[in-house]
Amino acid sequence: MNSAVTSIKLVLLGEAAVGKSSIVLRFVSNDFSENKEPTIGAAFLTQRVNINDNTVKFEIWDTAGQERFASLAPMYYRNAQAALIVYDVTKPQSFIKARHWIKELHEQANKDMIIALVGNKVDVLENNEDERKVAREEGEKLAEEEGLLFFETSAKTGLNVTETFVAIGEKIPLKTAGDQETDSNGVAISDEQRIDLANSGNAAGQTAGCSC
Amino acid sequence: MAVRSGPHEMSEKGHHNAHESSSVGVGLVSSLMKSWRISSSSSSSPKAASDPELSTSRRSSQSNNDNNHRTGAISLMNDQKFADSDGNFDAIAKQKTSTIRTPSASYSPMRYMSPSNTNNVTNESPRTSLLRHNNHHSSTHTLTHTISNTTTGNGREPSSSRHHDRYFKDLDEDWSAVIDDYNMPIPTILNGGVDSPYALSRKSTTSSINTTSVRSTSFNYPQLPHIQKVDSSDLRSEEELDAERNVQELNSMIQRIAKFDDILKNKHIINQQQLREISWNGVPKIHRPVVWKLLIGYLPANTKRQALFLQRKRKEYRDGLDHTFSNQHSRDIPTWHQIEIDIPRTNPQIPLYQFKSVQASLQKILYLWAIRHPTSGYVQGINDLVTPFYQTFLTEYLDPSQVDEVEKLDPETYMTKEQILDIEADTFWCLTKLLEQITDNYIHGQPGILKQVKNLSQLVKRIDIDLYNHFQKEHVEFIQFAFRWMNCLLMREFEMGTVIRMWDTYLSETSQEITSSTNSTTPTDPSMPPLTPKEQSSATFVTPTNDSFRSPSSATITNNMNTSSDNSTRIRQSSLNEFHVFVCAAFLIKWSDQLMVMDFQGIITFLQNPPTKDWTETDIEMLLGEAYIWQSLYKDATSHWL
Ligand SMILES: Nc1nc2c(ncn2[C@@H]2O[C@H](COP(=O)(O)OP(=O)(O)OP(=O)(O)O)[C@@H](O)[C@H]2O)c(=O)[nH]1
Numbered sequence: 001m002n003s004a005v006t007s008i009k010l011v012l013l014g015e016a017a018v019g020k021s022s023i024v025l026r027f028v029s030n031d032f033s034e035n036k037e038p039t040i041g042a043a044f045l046t047q048r049v050n051i052n053d054n055t056v057k058f059e060i061w062d063t064a065g066q067e068r069f070a071s072l073a074p075m076y077y078r079n080a081q082a083a084l085i086v087y088d089v090t091k092p093q094s095f096i097k098a099r100h101w102i103k104e105l106h107e108q109a110n111k112d113m114i115i116a117l118v119g120n121k122v123d124v125l126e127n128n129e130d131e132r133k134v135a136r137e138e139g140e141k142l143a144e145e146e147g148l149l150f151f152e153t154s155a156k157t158g159l160n161v162t163e164t165f166v167a168i169g170e171k172i173p174l175k176t177a178g179d180q181e182t183d184s185n186g187v188a189i190s191d192e193q194r195i196d197l198a199n200s201g202n203a204a205g206q207t208a209g210c211s212c
Numbered sequence: 213m214a215v216r217s218g219p220h221e222m223s224e225k226g227h228h229n230a231h232e233s234s235s236v237g238v239g240l241v242s243s244l245m246k247s248w249r250i251s252s253s254s255s256s257s258p259k260a261a262s263d264p265e266l267s268t269s270r271r272s273s274q275s276n277n278d279n280n281h282r283t284g285a286i287s288l289m290n291d292q293k294f295a296d297s298d299g300n301f302d303a304i305a306k307q308k309t310s311t312i313r314t315p316s317a318s319y320s321p322m323r324y325m326s327p328s329n330t331n332n333v334t335n336e337s338p339r340t341s342l343l344r345h346n347n348h349h350s351s352t353h354t355l356t357h358t359i360s361n362t363t364t365g366n367g368r369e370p371s372s373s374r375h376h377d378r379y380f381k382d383l384d385e386d387w388s389a390v391i392d393d394y395n396m397p398i399p400t401i402l403n404g405g406v407d408s409p410y411a412l413s414r415k416s417t418t419s420s421i422n423t424t425s426v427r428s429t430s431f432n433y434p435q436l437p438h439i440q441k442v443d444s445s446d447l448r449s450e451e452e453l454d455a456e457r458n459v460q461e462l463n464s465m466i467q468r469i470a471k472f473d474d475i476l477k478n479k480h481i482i483n484q485q486q487l488r489e490i491s492w493n494g495v496p497k498i499h500r501p502v503v504w505k506l507l508i509g510y511l512p513a514n515t516k517r518q519a520l521f522l523q524r525k526r527k528e529y530r531d532g533l534d535h536t537f538s539n540q541h542s543r544d545i546p547t548w549h550q551i552e553i554d555i556p557r558t559n560p561q562i563p564l565y566q567f568k569s570v571q572a573s574l575q576k577i578l579y580l581w582a583i584r585h586p587t588s589g590y591v592q593g594i595n596d597l598v599t600p601f602y603q604t605f606l607t608e609y610l611d612p613s614q615v616d617e618v619e620k621l622d623p624e625t626y627m628t629k630e631q632i633l634d635i636e637a638d639t640f641w642c643l644t645k646l647l648e649q650i651t652d653n654y655i656h657g658q659p660g661i662l663k664q665v666k667n668l669s670q671l672v673k674r675i676d677i678d679l680y681n682h683f684q685k686e687h688v689e690f691i692q693f694a695f696r697w698m699n700c701l702l703m704r705e706f707e708m709g710t711v712i713r714m715w716d717t718y719l720s721e722t723s724q725e726i727t728s729s730t731n732s733t734t735p736t737d738p739s740m741p742p743l744t745p746k747e748q749s750s751a752t753f754v755t756p757t758n759d760s761f762r763s764p765s766s767a768t769i770t771n772n773m774n775t776s777s778d779n780s781t782r783i784r785q786s787s788l789n790e791f792h793v794f795v796c797a798a799f800l801i802k803w804s805d806q807l808m809v810m811d812f813q814g815i816i817t818f819l820q821n822p823p824t825k826d827w828t829e830t831d832i833e834m835l836l837g838e839a840y841i842w843q844s845l846y847k848d849a850t851s852h853w854l
C-alpha cells in the first residue's frame with residue numbers, strides 16, 4: 001500500500017437536473033435524495049478511494065447546470081484534471097448540451113484532461129424502456145469519437161457511479177512512492193474489491209486531517 | 213466573530229486617534245453605542261485586572277499585535293446615558309479575539325439615525341478608522357463577558373480588564389434602554405434585562421463549544437455559560453427564570469403587536485418611515501403579510517386605496533395568466549420546463565412545497581415572471597426567493613392558532629381557488645418588486661452578483677485582513693462560496709423561519725426611493741397606484757388589460773434597464789444590495805477564527821455547509837445588528853463600490 005495520496009481535481013458539467021449533484025452525493029455519501037435543490041454556483045466535495053493500492057483523493061467541483069451560470073464554469077474546469085459530462089438518458093436536450101460541453105472542454109480546458117461522458121438516470125428505464133431518449137449506442141459513439149470514457153449510470157440505484165470515478169482515477173498518473181507505476185493507464189483492470197468504501201462516509205468528516 | 217487587527221491595522225494612528233475621538237461630539241457612533249463606552253486599559257480597576265478570568269489579553273494575541281501600543285480593555289459605563297453624545301471611544305488594541313453574540317434588540321434603537329448623524333461619522337475619517345478596530349467591542353456589551361470567558365486558561369497576563377462589578381448592573385440598564393425604545397413599561401424592562409442575555413447565552417453555547425474545541429489554544433468565540441451560572445445561582449432558580457422569561461417574551465410580544473397596530477390601524481396614510489423603523493427589528497406574525505406588502509412598495513400607504521388597488525392588481529395577474537395560457541401566446545417551453553423541474557426541488561424539506569396546489573401556484577408565478585422579464589428570465593434561486601412571500605401570505609388565511617402550521621397544511625384545505633389566486637397575485641407582484649431591486653443579479657453574466665462578491669471581498673480585506681490574506685494563501689476565491697449567498701440572499705444557509713425573520717429586516721431595507729415615490733404619488737393622484745420609476749417607464753404593469761402582458765413591452769423594460777434608466781436603477785438598488793453585502797461580511801467573519809486554521813478544502817466545505825441550520829431568530833438578529841453597525845462604520849467603503 002502506497003502512502004502517497006494522489007489528488008484528482010474533477011469537475012462535473014451538464015444540463016440542469018441531469019443528476020450531477022446526485023451522482024456526487026452517491027459517490028461521496030452513498031446516498032440519494034428524490035428532490036435535490038438546484039446547485040447554485042458550484043459545490044465542492046471530496047472523496048477518497050483506493051485504486052490499485054493507491055489512495056486517490058477526488059476534489060470535486062459540482063457545477064450548476066443552468067445556462068445562466070455557465071459563465072462560471074471555466075473557473076472550475078480551468079485547473080481540473082478530469083471531468084464528468086453528464087446527461088439524462090431520458091432527455092435528448094441534455095445530450096445536445098453534453099456535446100457542447102465536450103466541445104468547450106476540448107477548446108478551453110487542459111489538453112490531458114480525462115473526460116467521461118455519463119448518461120444518468122438509467123433506473124428510469126427499468127420499468128419502461130420507452131423513456132429512453134438517448135440510445136446507449138449514441139452515447140458510446142460520441143465518447144469513442146471524442147476519446148472519452150463512457151458510462152451509463154443511476155445515481156438512484158448507484159449503478160456504475162463508483163466505477164466511473166475509479167475508471168477516471170485509473171487513467172490519471174498516480175503519485176507513487178517508487179514512481180514505478182506512474183501511469184496506471186489501463187494496466188490494471190479495476191478491481192472493485194479494492195475500493196476502500198470504508199472511507200466513503202462523509203466528505204466533511206475527512207476535512208480535518210487533510211492538508212491539500 | 214472576530215475582528216483581527218494585525219499590526220498594520222493597529223497602527224499608531226489608531227492610538228493617536230483615540231484621543232481625538234473623545235472630543236468628537238455628537239455622532240452616530242456615539243449614539244449607536246448608546247451607553248457603551250470603551251475605555252483604555254489604564255482605567256482598569258486593579259481588582260478586575262487581578263482576575264485572570266477577566267483578562268482580555270493573552271500571549272498569542274500579543275505576539276500577533278506586537279506593534280500595538282497597548283492592549284485594550286472594554287468597560288461598560290456604569291451609568292445610564294442613552295443619549296450620551298460623547299461616546300468615549302478610546303483606542304483599544306484589537307486582539308485576535310472576540311466574537312460578538314449580541315442581543316439583537318440592542319441594535320434596534322440605533323437602526324434609524326438621522327442622516328446628519330450618519331454624516332458625522334462618515335466624514336470623521338480618523339474616527340472611522342479607529343472604530344474599525346473596535347467596532348465589535350463598541351457595539352456590544354455581551355462582548356465583555358465574551359472576552360472574560362474565553363480568555364480563561366490562557367490569559368495569564370492581565371494587561372487589561374474591565375469593571376467586573378458593574379457588569380450586571382450595566383446589562384440591566386442597557387437592556388432597559390433597548391426595551392425603552394420599544395416603549396416598554398419599566399417593570400417589564402428590568403426582568404428583560406436579566407433574562408435576555410441569559411437566553412442569549414443558552415443559544416450561543418452550542419456554537420461556542422464547537423469553536424473552542426477546534427481551536428483550544430486561542431479564544432475566539434463567546435462562551436457565556438460562565439455568566440449564566442453566576443446569574444442563575446445568584447438570583448433565581450432556572451425554572452423561575454424560565455417562567456419569567458416566558459412572561460417577558462409574551463409581554464414584549466404584546467407590546468410589539470400593539471405598536472404595529474398603532475401604525476397600521478385606523479390610519480389614512482400609513483407612516484412608512486415609522487413602519488420601516490419598527491419592522492427592521494422584526495414583524496409580528498399576524499402583521500407580517502400586510503407589513504411586507506407595504507414595505508416592498510406593493511400595497512399603497514393610503515389605506516383608503518388599498519382594497520381597490522389589490523382588487524386591480526389581482527385582476528391584472530389573472531388577466532396575465534389568461535393571456536399567457538391562451539392560445540395567442542406560444543409557451544416558452546424551455547423556461548416552463550426548467551421551472552417545472554425546479555418546483556419539486558424547491559425547499560424539498562418543507563412539506564408545504566410538495567403539495568400539488570402549491571407547486572402549481574409557484575409554477576405559474578415563476579413562469580409569468582420569467583416571460584415578463586426576458587432579459588433575466590427564470591434563474592435558479594428565484595424559485596427560492598418566491599417562497600417566503602408565498603408562505604407568509606398564506607398565513608393571512610389561517611386561523612391565528614394555526615399560523616405555525618403553515619408549512620404542513622395544504623392550502624387547498626383552507627382556501628378557496630379564488631383566494632389561492634389572490635395569494636398568487638400578491639406573491640407575483642411582491643416578487644416582482646423584490647427582483648426589481650436586484651435585477652442585475654439575474655441578467656446575463658449576473659453582473660450584480662459579481663459586483664457584490666467583489667465588494668464583499670474588499671470589505672473583508674478592510675475589516676479582517678488576516679482572513680483575507682489567509683484566503684489568498686489558500687487560493688480560496690470569494691466567488692466560490694459567496695456566489696450562492698448573493699444569488700439566494702443567504703436563504704440556503706438558514707431555515708425558513710429564520711429567513712422570514714431576516715426578510716423583515718431586508719424588506720425594511722428595500723429602497724426608500726420606492727417609498728418616497730409612492731408617497732409623492734399618493735396625494736397628487738389618488739387614482740393611480742404607486743409607481744416606481746421603472747413601472748412608469750414601462751407603464752406595463754399599471755394598465756389592467758391583457759395587452760399589458762405582452763412581451764414586447766417588457767422588452768422595453770429590458771432596454772431601458774441597460775441604458776437610460778440605468779441610473780435610477782442603480783440608486784434604487786443600493787440599499788438592499790449594499791446591506792446584504794454587510795450581512796455577508798458579518799456572516800463570514802463570524803467564523804473567522806475557525807477559518808483561519810483551515811485549508812482550502814476545509815474552508816470551502818465549511819462555508820458551503822455552515823453550522824447555521826439551527827440558527828434561531830435571535831442569532832439572525834445578532835447578525836443583522838452586526839451588519840448594520842458595520843455598515844455605519846464602513847459607510848465610506850461603499851462609496852468605492854462598483
Ligand atoms: N430516477 C432518477 N432520478 C435522478 C437520478 N439522479 C438524479 N435524479 C433526480 O433528478 C433531479 C435532479 O438531480 P440533481 O442531482 O439535483 O441534478 P443536477 O444536475 O445537480 O442539477 P443542477 O444542480 O440544477 O445542475 C433530482 O430530483 C434527483 O432526485 C437518477 O439516477 N435516477
Ligand SMILES: [Mg+2]
Nearest residue numbers: 020021038039
Ligand atoms: Mg446540482
